[in-house]
Amino acid sequence: MxxxxxxxxxxxxxxxxxxxxxxxxxxxxxxxxxxxxxAIARGVSIPMVAELSxxxxxxxxxxxxxxxxxxxxxxxxxISQIExxxxxxxxxxxxxxxxxxxxxxxxxxxxxxxxxxxxG
Numbered sequence: 001m002x003x004x005x006x007x008x009x010x011x012x013x014x015x016x017x018x019x020x021x022x023x024x025x026x027x028x029x030x031x032x033x034x035x036x037x038x039a040i041a042r043g044v045s046i047p048m049v050a051e052l053s054x055x056x057x058x059x060x061x062x063x064x065x066x067x068x069x070x071x072x073x074x075x076x077x078x079i080s081q082i083e084x085x086x087x088x089x090x091x092x093x094x095x096x097x098x099x100x101x102x103x104x105x106x107x108x109x110x111x112x113x114x115x116x117x118x119x120g
Contacts (some may be wrong), residue, residue: 056109
């Protein structure tokens with residue numbers, strides 16, 4: 001296999017995965033809306049509140065980003081050690097970006113919690 005085929009597959013996958021995720025998100029939202037409309041048609045009272053609080057959303061995003069960043073850094077760190085290529089640590093350093101964003105989400109969740117429950 002030559003590099004052109006691999007490049008073609010990379011481009012197709014990089015475009016199709018986000019499109020598939022957007023379609024799945026759209027379908028889930030559509031099904032939830034249809035479910036709500038059916039419940040309203042039957043006369044059931046449906047509260048229109050968010051599923052998660054803002055604090056919970058920030059905490060969940062922080063957990064996911066920090067976990068992904070640690071996994072990224074560990075993966076490239078192990079590859080660097082196994083292959084004996086110290087340059088691979090450069091790729092591991094890119095894991096600091098989602099790590100910092102995840103820590104920012106944790107800070108956001110903490111600040112929201114403190115704003116909702118002021119002490120003293």
